[in-house]
Ligand SMILES: Nc1nc2c(ncn2[C@@H]2O[C@H](COP(=O)(O)OP(=O)(O)OP(=O)(O)O)[C@@H](O)[C@H]2O)c(=O)[nH]1
């Protein structure tokens with residue numbers, strides 16, 4: 308069991324124009340400072356709020372790196388939740404759980420020709436070290452057991468369903484394709500082929516059908 312530690316208002320988004328609340332927790336198990344952003348009081352006002360479990364990506368979320376789509380997904384999610392309400396779980400799972408320095412080592416290998424999963428394996432890590440049990444604790448602490456889930460990753464859906472959270476529907480994020488040699492097309496294609504992500508990279512920056 309986890310519980311809410313503190314909850315306070317702040318404005319977020321690229322122009323700091325979107326009202327939200329940030330929530331911290333007691334009793335999480337990973338030892339990481341995961342937080343939730345709540346939009347429009349959705350945990351209290353909505354029976355089945357939209358949620359997203361966003362894994363931290365410093366290079367994408369903060370620096371908008373061309374190597375991935377994380378920052379664009381984060382902005383898309385914040386805008387969507389501004390419109391419709393929702394709960395964004397920001398999970399401190401940098402590099403799919405291997406950490407920032409290891410991810411940078413993986414980038415070095417990717418620059419030499421490996422794909423994202425091969426690079427992880429070469430460094431001695433599994434494809435994906437994330438588990439979502441703290442995310443489940445956070446949802447439970449917020450009293451959420453019925454949700455709509457924003458993701459393209461079937462592992463996240465399965466993790467919630469296996470933990471007894473009712474996922475009523477899944478909403479995909481857009482394909483945020485960045486062209487060129489330093490772009491993320493290969494990264495996105497690898498996620499589809501190897502990670503079973505439900506992403507149509509030929510829909511470039513258009514909403515997926517839901
Ligand atoms: N190890 C490693 N991690 C990466 C790499 N690129 C991005 N990440 C991490 O991947 C995580 C995001 O996971 P993704 O697989 O892109 O997407 P997802 O969160 O599983 O799925 P969505 O919900 O659809 O976004 C973040 O923690 C990033 O830091 C990479 O090349 N190597």
Ligand SMILES: [Zn+2]
Pocket residue numbers: 364366367368375376377378
């Ligand atoms: Zn990223």
